[in-house]
Amino acid sequence: MLKISDFAQLSRVSPKALRLYDRMGLLKPIKVDSQSNYRYYSATQLPRLNRILVFKELGFSLEEIGCLLNENISLAEIRGMLRLKQSEIQQRLLDDQSRLIRVEMRLQELEQEKSMSNYEVILKPIKSQLVAATLGIIPNFDDCGPILESLFDQVYTYAFGNGLKEVGCGINIYHETTLRDKDIPVEAVVPIPHKIPTSDRIWIYKLPEVETVACVVHHGSFASLGNAYCTLLEWVGKHGYQISGSTREVYLQYERNGDPSQYVTEVQIPVEKAA
Amino acid sequence: MLKISDFAQLSRVSPKALRLYDRMGLLKPIKVDSQSNYRYYSATQLPRLNRILVFKELGFSLEEIGCLLNENISLAEIRGMLRLKQSEIQQRLLDDQSRLIRVEMRLQELEQEKSMSNYEVILKPIKSQLVAATLGIIPNFDDCGPILESLFDQVYTYAFGNGLKEVGCGINIYHETTLRDKDIPVEAVVPIPHKIPTSDRIWIYKLPEVETVACVVHHGSFASLGNAYCTLLEWVGKHGYQISGSTREVYLQYERNGDPSQYVTEVQIPVEKAA
DNA sequence: TCAACACTTTGCCCTAAGGGGAGAGTCAAG
DNA sequence: CTTGACTCTCCCCTTAGGGCAAAGTGTTGA
Known part of the structure; x- marks a missing residue:
């Protein structure tokens, strides 16, 4: 007692x-x-x-x-609980190992660059979405603005003309993964809430989902978008991923003739774990 | 907006x-x-x-x-926080690795023995404690009861005779680590709350602390104490420890001529990580 | 026998990062 | 104007207890 x-x-x-x-x-x-x-x-x-x-x-x-x-628990149940716990711990181990590596990489970056990068690369899945799209070609990057505007104009005009009130923000898809600095084919797509008819210039289809994209959000003029690409590509290589699809630029905030410092663009690159 | x-x-x-x-x-x-x-x-x-x-x-x-x-945080501080997090994650990794191994060992045991062991081995530190002690020799284990009782009688009598009201429960220390089944030297010690004089048969000293003991609690007659030792020794080997001191038996619940099924004895073996 | 002190009880609030839900207010479309 | 979709704040819930407070209990010394 x-x-x-x-x-x-x-x-x-x-x-x-x-x-x-x-x-x-x-x-x-x-x-x-x-x-x-x-x-x-x-x-x-x-x-x-x-x-x-x-x-x-x-x-x-x-x-x-x-x-x-509990007295009346079978050995099989105990075994089951142990196995479950085992896999929980294994999962946490894997997570922590990857976390540890990422922390160490940030420390290395910090040592080398003496400042923090402006971009954070994050991984996320992209859901399938219904879009209206058209194709165009950018002769050279220095002068892509008007051409892209014209492409999106066509899509928006067509969408509104078919009774749509609200559409998503514009997305550029670069189907060409090889580097080329002239005559780049580009697809301008705009998410739409429901089906509308297809025309000869504008087609409607379901953009397939992407399991994982690595993305950065660029804030400011398109002129410095190259930095975003640099960060993203370097990150993909360093973290053991490889490109597995077409790069996209999502124009999250954009206004024609607006203040470029207010533009917000998300660059997405589909990736998968490198073998 | x-x-x-x-x-x-x-x-x-x-x-x-x-x-x-x-x-x-x-x-x-x-x-x-x-x-x-x-x-x-x-x-x-x-x-x-x-x-x-x-x-x-x-x-x-x-x-x-x-x-x-926070805007005004220095790079050094960021580095510090990253390093701190790094060591946190490393620690959690080590903990989880050891946890995982222990879970897997339990699973193996379960497969082999088709039942759960009656004993749980736990590690703990033992604090230093002031004790009254005397020495004796057990000729053979089969007949150790009366001798141990006599040894503890001497210590208790001496302690109470020196004005002590409350003492801890009896502890046997087996200083001999080599296996011997006859004439085993044993030290019977009893924790006491404060100093009392020494005599020629009974001495008072501070039992040093032990960093880590592996222990099991045995519930029942001393006759089956061997099982506790088996479990404990097997555990020590399997978990990569080695014995680093004298085994102790702590008689947590004992009553002379009482019901042996009510005895509770803790067996402690000082251990350290094997090299 | 009483006071003092050590101990125990229950109960309440706290943790981290939100999830779930209630009740009330707000916005936009038909 | 109404309806339905959103949003707000507030409250309770999650783990494994820790800390504290008020009230009751046990032991001990005088």
């Missing part, structure tokens, strides 16, 4: 924790004085408490331990 | 999280309508939000991210 603090000292578990285990049914005192509600424990309860502690160290929650200590 | 759910969709961060980031000062909307309290965001805030997300994936708490995003 030990008082709670004696038992706590014996087991090196705080009285608070012992009360919690009592309330959760993991370890009931051998006796509770009905008048004072004092809890009384016995040294014979140490094996059970130690079992609780061991399972806790193995990463089980108190609720799970409640199941594990 | 995007409403919260538009911005949420754009960034794939829930409105709930955006409100939290607002409240924590991580990402304030560009405008809050003073009458309706509606939050309005701009696509220009995506880079900052992405930075938040990246740091979150690296394992930083929102509070830490608040520091990291």
Whole structure:
């Protein structure tokens, strides 16, 4: 018959924790004085408490331990819970390994560049979306503005002309992955909420989903968009990915003849883990 | 000017999280309508939000991210926080690796033995304690009871005779680590709360602390204490430890001529990581 | 036998990062 | 004008207890 603090000292578990285990049914005192509600424990309860502690160290929650200590639990169930916990821990290990590598890469960058990059590369999935699209060719990058505007004009005009009120923001898709600085084919697409007829210049289709794109958000004039590409391409290589699809530019904020410093563009490159 | 759910969709961060980031000062909307309290965001805030997300994936708490995003933080401080996080992750990795191994060992045991062991081995430190002690020799294990009782009688009698009211429970220390089944020297010690004089048979000293003991709690007659030793020794070997000191038996619950099924004994073996 | 002190009880609030929901106010379209 | 979709704030919930407060209990010294 030990008082709670004696038992706590014996087991090196705080009285608070012992009360919690009592309330959760993991370890009931051998006796509770009905008048004072004092809890009384016995040294014979140490094996059970130690079992609780061991399972806790193995990463089980108190609720799970409640199941594990239940008298009528089969060995198969125990095995199942252990295997489940095993895969949980393995997953956390993998996550932490990747996290660790990314932290270390940031430290390296910091040492080399003496400043933090302006861009954060993030990975995300892109959902399939219905779009209206047209094709064009950019003779050279220095003068792509008017051509792109004209392409999007065509798509927007067509979409509004077919009764649409609200459309998504413009997206450029560069289907050519080889580097070329002249006569670049480009597809100008605009997400639309529902189907409209196709024309000879504008076609409607469902842009397939992309499992993973690496992307950066560029804030400012298109003139400095090259930095975004540099960051993105370097990141893809360094982190063990490879390009697996057509690059897109999403014009999240853009106004014709507006202030270029207010433009916001997201550059997306579909990627997959390099073999 | 995007409403919260538009911005949420754009960034794939829930409105709930955006409100939290607002409240924590991580990402304030560009405008809050003073009458309706509606939050309005701009696509220009995506880079900052992405930075938040990246740091979150690296394992930083929102509070830490608040520091990291603070304008007037030096590169040295950022480096410091990264290094701190790095060591945190490394520690968690090590913990999880050891956890994983222990879970796998339990699974193996389960496969082999078709039942769960009765003992849980736990590691703990033992604090230094003041004790009264005497030495004896056990001719053979089969008949150790009376001799041990006599040894403890001497110590208890001496302690009470010197005015002590409360003493700890008896501990046997087997200083001999070599296996011997006859004439085993044993030290019977009893923790005492403060100094008393030494005699020729009973001496008082401070039992040094032990950094780590592996221990099991045995519940029942001493006759089956061998099982506890088996479990413990097997565990020590399997888990990559080696014995680094004298084994102890702590008689947590014992009553002369009492019911042996109520005895509780803790067997402790000092261990250290094997090289 | 009483006062003092150590101990125990329950209950409440706190943690991190939101999720879920209620009740009330707001916005845009028909 | 109404309706439905959004948004706001506020409250409770999650883990495994820690900290504290008020009230009750046990032991000990005088």
